[in-house]
Amino acid sequence: MELGVAKARQSSWHRLLPAGSCGWGKAGLTQTFPPPLREGLKMTTATRQEVLGLYRSIFRLARKWRAASGQMEDTVKEKQYILSEARTLFQKNKNLTDPDLIKQCIDECTARIEIGLHYQIPYPRPIHLPPMALTPLRGRRLQSQEKLRKLSKPVYLQSHDEVS
Numbered sequence: 001m002e003l004g005v006a007k008a009r010q011s012s013w014h015r016l017l018p019a020g021s022c023g024w025g026k027a028g029l030t031q032t033f034p035p036p037l038r039e040g041l042k043m044t045t046a047t048r049q050e051v052l053g054l055y056r057s058i059f060r061l062a063r064k065w066r067a068a069s070g071q072m073e074d075t076v077k078e079k080q081y082i083l084s085e086a087r088t089l090f091q092k093n094k095n096l097t098d099p100d101l102i103k104q105c106i107d108e109c110t111a112r113i114e115i116g117l118h119y120q121i122p123y124p125r126p127i128h129l130p131p132m133a134l135t136p137l138r139g140r141r142l143q144s145q146e147k148l149r150k151l152s153k154p155v156y157l158q159s160h161d162e163v164s
Helices: 002-016 038-064 072-092 099-119 140-152
Strands: 021-024 030-032
Touching (some): 072 099
16 A cells, blocks of 8 residues: 555656656756657667678678689788778778768778679779870869769779879
Protein backbone atom coordinates (compact mmCIF):
# COMPACT_ATOMS: atom_id res chain seq x y z
CA MET A 1 0.00 0.00 0.00
CA GLU A 2 2.81 2.36 0.90
CA LEU A 3 4.48 1.72 -2.44
CA GLY A 4 1.36 2.76 -4.33
CA VAL A 5 1.13 6.06 -2.40
CA ALA A 6 4.81 6.87 -3.08
CA LYS A 7 4.32 6.13 -6.77
CA ALA A 8 1.22 8.35 -6.89
CA ARG A 9 3.13 11.20 -5.22
CA GLN A 10 6.04 10.79 -7.62
CA SER A 11 3.83 10.83 -10.68
CA SER A 12 1.98 13.95 -9.47
CA TRP A 13 5.33 15.67 -8.82
CA HIS A 14 6.47 14.85 -12.37
CA ARG A 15 3.25 16.31 -13.78
CA LEU A 16 4.28 19.71 -12.38
CA LEU A 17 7.57 19.71 -14.28
CA PRO A 18 7.65 20.93 -17.87
CA ALA A 19 8.47 18.39 -20.54
CA GLY A 20 12.19 17.81 -21.00
CA SER A 21 13.18 19.01 -17.54
CA CYS A 22 15.05 17.01 -14.96
CA GLY A 23 14.13 18.72 -11.70
CA TRP A 24 14.45 21.92 -9.76
CA GLY A 25 17.72 23.75 -10.30
CA LYS A 26 19.19 26.90 -8.73
CA ALA A 27 16.80 29.65 -7.76
CA GLY A 28 13.79 27.41 -8.26
CA LEU A 29 14.18 27.16 -12.05
CA THR A 30 13.93 23.91 -13.91
CA GLN A 31 16.94 22.61 -15.77
CA THR A 32 16.22 21.57 -19.31
CA PHE A 33 18.53 19.58 -21.49
CA PRO A 34 18.54 19.61 -25.30
CA PRO A 35 17.29 16.45 -26.97
CA PRO A 36 20.05 14.02 -27.93
CA LEU A 37 21.36 14.33 -31.45
CA ARG A 38 20.77 10.76 -32.52
CA GLU A 39 20.03 11.45 -36.19
CA GLY A 40 23.49 12.88 -36.87
CA LEU A 41 25.21 10.08 -34.98
CA LYS A 42 23.48 7.36 -36.99
CA MET A 43 24.66 8.85 -40.26
CA THR A 44 28.18 9.38 -38.94
CA THR A 45 28.33 5.87 -37.54
CA ALA A 46 27.09 4.33 -40.78
CA THR A 47 29.53 6.39 -42.82
CA ARG A 48 32.37 5.53 -40.47
CA GLN A 49 31.56 1.83 -40.74
CA GLU A 50 31.44 2.07 -44.52
CA VAL A 51 34.81 3.85 -44.66
CA LEU A 52 36.44 1.40 -42.27
CA GLY A 53 35.02 -1.48 -44.28
CA LEU A 54 36.54 -0.04 -47.45
CA TYR A 55 39.88 0.42 -45.67
CA ARG A 56 39.85 -3.20 -44.48
CA SER A 57 38.85 -4.48 -47.91
CA ILE A 58 41.77 -2.59 -49.48
CA PHE A 59 44.18 -4.23 -47.05
CA ARG A 60 42.63 -7.65 -47.77
CA LEU A 61 42.96 -6.96 -51.49
CA ALA A 62 46.62 -5.99 -51.06
CA ARG A 63 47.31 -9.16 -49.10
CA LYS A 64 45.89 -11.35 -51.90
CA TRP A 65 47.15 -9.24 -54.82
CA ARG A 66 49.06 -10.94 -57.66
CA ALA A 67 50.71 -8.94 -60.44
CA ALA A 68 49.45 -9.55 -63.96
CA SER A 69 53.03 -10.20 -65.11
CA GLY A 70 53.43 -13.03 -62.60
CA GLN A 71 56.80 -11.68 -61.43
CA MET A 72 57.32 -11.69 -57.67
CA GLU A 73 59.09 -8.30 -57.61
CA ASP A 74 56.19 -6.72 -59.54
CA THR A 75 53.75 -8.23 -57.07
CA VAL A 76 55.68 -6.81 -54.11
CA LYS A 77 55.88 -3.35 -55.71
CA GLU A 78 52.19 -3.32 -56.51
CA LYS A 79 51.25 -4.48 -53.01
CA GLN A 80 53.38 -1.72 -51.51
CA TYR A 81 51.79 0.81 -53.86
CA ILE A 82 48.27 -0.27 -52.88
CA LEU A 83 49.04 0.00 -49.17
CA SER A 84 50.86 3.33 -49.38
CA GLU A 85 48.22 4.87 -51.65
CA ALA A 86 45.43 3.76 -49.32
CA ARG A 87 47.23 5.11 -46.25
CA THR A 88 48.03 8.49 -47.79
CA LEU A 89 44.54 9.06 -49.23
CA PHE A 90 42.74 7.98 -46.06
CA GLN A 91 45.06 10.15 -43.93
CA LYS A 92 44.52 13.07 -46.30
CA ASN A 93 40.74 12.78 -46.07
CA LYS A 94 40.35 11.79 -42.42
CA ASN A 95 39.24 15.26 -41.28
CA LEU A 96 36.45 15.69 -43.83
CA THR A 97 33.09 16.57 -42.29
CA ASP A 98 30.97 17.45 -45.32
CA PRO A 99 28.76 14.43 -46.15
CA ASP A 100 28.89 15.18 -49.88
CA LEU A 101 32.70 15.20 -49.94
CA ILE A 102 32.79 12.01 -47.88
CA LYS A 103 30.37 10.36 -50.30
CA GLN A 104 32.53 11.49 -53.23
CA CYS A 105 35.64 9.99 -51.61
CA ILE A 106 33.79 6.73 -50.92
CA ASP A 107 32.67 6.59 -54.56
CA GLU A 108 36.24 7.23 -55.72
CA CYS A 109 37.55 4.47 -53.48
CA THR A 110 35.04 1.90 -54.70
CA ALA A 111 35.67 2.90 -58.32
CA ARG A 112 39.41 2.46 -57.90
CA ILE A 113 38.93 -0.93 -56.26
CA GLU A 114 36.64 -2.13 -59.05
CA ILE A 115 38.90 -0.79 -61.81
CA GLY A 116 41.95 -2.36 -60.18
CA LEU A 117 40.25 -5.73 -59.94
CA HIS A 118 38.88 -5.58 -63.48
CA TYR A 119 42.05 -4.46 -65.27
CA GLN A 120 44.45 -6.21 -62.86
CA ILE A 121 46.46 -3.02 -62.32
CA PRO A 122 46.57 -1.13 -59.02
CA TYR A 123 47.38 2.21 -60.63
CA PRO A 124 44.62 4.59 -61.73
CA ARG A 125 43.92 4.52 -65.43
CA PRO A 126 45.28 7.67 -67.06
CA ILE A 127 43.03 9.97 -69.01
CA HIS A 128 44.18 11.62 -72.18
CA LEU A 129 43.63 15.34 -71.96
CA PRO A 130 46.89 17.14 -72.72
CA PRO A 131 47.60 20.28 -70.70
CA MET A 132 45.95 23.32 -72.28
CA ALA A 133 44.43 21.09 -74.98
CA LEU A 134 41.52 23.41 -75.23
CA THR A 135 42.23 26.70 -76.96
CA PRO A 136 44.46 28.96 -74.85
CA LEU A 137 42.39 31.76 -73.42
CA ARG A 138 42.84 34.51 -70.86
CA GLY A 139 40.81 35.86 -67.99
CA ARG A 140 37.26 34.70 -67.63
CA ARG A 141 37.43 32.12 -70.41
CA LEU A 142 40.56 30.60 -68.87
CA GLN A 143 38.59 30.09 -65.66
CA SER A 144 35.80 28.36 -67.55
CA GLN A 145 38.41 26.21 -69.32
CA GLU A 146 39.87 25.18 -65.96
CA LYS A 147 36.37 24.36 -64.76
CA LEU A 148 35.80 22.16 -67.82
CA ARG A 149 39.13 20.43 -67.17
CA LYS A 150 38.13 19.75 -63.60
CA LEU A 151 34.74 18.41 -64.65
CA SER A 152 36.29 16.14 -67.28
CA LYS A 153 38.32 14.29 -64.64
CA PRO A 154 36.84 10.84 -63.91
CA VAL A 155 35.67 10.00 -60.40
CA TYR A 156 38.57 7.66 -59.71
CA LEU A 157 41.14 10.44 -60.28
CA GLN A 158 39.58 13.17 -58.11
CA SER A 159 42.22 12.80 -55.39
CA HIS A 160 45.13 13.24 -57.80
CA ASP A 161 46.30 16.83 -58.14
CA GLU A 162 48.68 16.49 -61.06
CA VAL A 163 47.37 17.11 -64.54
CA SER A 164 47.71 14.26 -67.01
